[in-house]
Amino acid sequence: MRRASVRDVGRAGRAARRAADVVVAAAALVVLSPVLLLTAAAVGAALGRPVLFRQERVGRGGRVFRLRKFRSMLPVDEARGLVSDADRLTPFGRLLRSTSLDELPGLVNVLVGDMSLVGPRPLPPVYLDRYTPEQARRHEVAPGLTGLAQVAGRNTLSWDDRLALDVRYVDEASPLLDARILLRTVRVVLSREGVSAEGSATMTEFRGTGGSAA
DSSP states (O other): OOOOOHHHHHHHHHHHHHHHHHHHHHHHHHHTHHHHHHHHHHHHHHHOSOOEEEEEEEOGGGOEEEEEEEOOBOOOBGGGTBOSHHHHBOHHHHHHHHHTGGGTTHHHHHHHTSOEEESSOOOOGGGGGGSOTTGGGGGGSOOEEEOTTTTTTGGGSOHHHHHHHHHHHHHHOOHHHHHHHHHHHHHHHHHTTTOSOTTSSSOOEEOSTTOEEO
16 A cells, blocks of 8 residues: 655645635635625725725745735825825724734635635735745745734744744644644634834835844
């Protein structure tokens, strides 16, 4: 009888992980459907349409996909002085972000295979040329709704620390680690820790190792 190769084990592990993602994401979408509908209605009333924010992000292997989130900001309007994130982020938007309700549509990204429940958070394509080769290893796995960096400080971490944690996750990924991260995510969300970086309404922009700007 042929022994399973490392490649076979890897494929089996990815298949099991994908199956778990689909089951959990589908169940969560059903259970949380009243919350999703109420949040969508609230976003529409407070910020107008569209209620969803879609932005290109980078997934496993460098593949670009469109991330779904509930809108938490007003549109850019120079005439009204709505230019920066701080200007556009309303108290309602801050509430959405602090409770992570804005992230719930990302369950659809998990369901269709763009993301996993746990993994490095997906970042914009403009950052691709700014990573070191080591930091770029974060794309060896699927991005996640939550991840090691998100439960270790979230947006209060420096970019170097955040990306180092992403690579650490790549090296140490396992079902047990995923379970621990998911449990810690519940605590972080309930405590509303690390929602924004110091001096920024959301998070600073990654400019490359050792540098960032608001």
